[in-house]
Amino acid sequence: MADELLLEIVTPEKMAFSGKVEEVTVPGSEGEFGVLRGHASLLSSIQIGELSYTKDNKKVAYAVDTGYAEVLASKVTILVEGAERSDMIDRDQARKDKEEAEARLAKMAKDDVDYERVRAAATKAETRLKVAERG
């Protein structure tokens, strides 16, 4: 039990997850990193990507939005603007969103004010699809 880590995934809508886990993998903006119990205190921003934790040798994946992670020795708090567990994702919707965003992106100039926004939407849909496929 000594290797357990308290993980909390907090979104504006709800506490998406709260419980003891063995390992967390976080999509940090400077690259993915894993956290075990006893990690040094860390504050990192999170980019759109796949966050996962391992509990009883089972891996659970979430598609997360931007936010940040606060890592303490025995507790990890994930603050993101959205989080969806892999089995909760609507694949068809994600696929549709992805196609839509990509189609819009293809028509846009790179210096368009909306370019970054649409690109983020495309990345988000792609990640959701990827995570859904895993679950």
Add this chain to the structure above:
Amino acid sequence: MAALKDIKRQIAAVGKTKQITKAMNMVAASKFRMAQMRMENFRPYAGKFMEVLNSLALRVDASSHPLLAVRPPKKLRVICMTSDRGLCGGFNTNLIKATERFIKEKETEGKEVTLVPVGRKGRDFFRKKARIMNERIDVFKKFDMTLAVDISNDIIPSFVREEYDELYLVYNEYRNVSVQRPAVVRLFPLPAIGQEEATDPEKRIDYIYEPSDEVLLDRILPMYVRVLIYRALLETYAGENGARMAAMDNATRNCDELIGSLTLQFNKARQAAITAELMDIVGGTEALAKG
């Protein structure tokens, strides 16, 4: 006899209105409970967010950040957050009045004001009265953080590009079910954060920052704007339904009163009719007896 029938029809009509207002009251009540729950659920996020933001602000001098840039205010933008639908008492009226007053005040100071309406009611009112841009209407039926993200995407880049100098948010602050008060909050330039708040040095944790604390703060400030907007959205939604509950409760009570007085009228009219009929009969018999 016609009068009797008319009153009866009126009673039935008011009864139907009462059914509607009662149903609306119950719908608003259930929506209100949901809104309250969402506000409750938002609290841990907002609390944690402020904690981290403050700890960052203590370490980094944020005053050079573009979102905190103070410029002589010539061009202003005002977000007016109303509900999409009416029938909620003075909820929107009060807010629109406050917005109008605020705009007028700033315009007499010689400033150029542009309005960003969120919610249909405010848009409809100001459509011909003010310069409008980036409107968001029919959003409250189903909204989440993405709406706050969209709004912040409208306002943040244009502030950084110096298209305007100050941004105000006018919304109904939620106090409790029946009390909402229009509040004007300055969003941009963001007021200094966390500086005056002395945190307990015991509690302060020296984190490793990834990326560096400056970059992190830079990423977190836009999120902070979204937290503020999202909270205002939640409060508007809860306030709207709270106000509608109260308004519909009043309407139902008025219907009861109306039905009461109409029933009294009806009974009186019926009694009068019976009396008149009796008088006729009595008068008739008397005439016969005399003859």
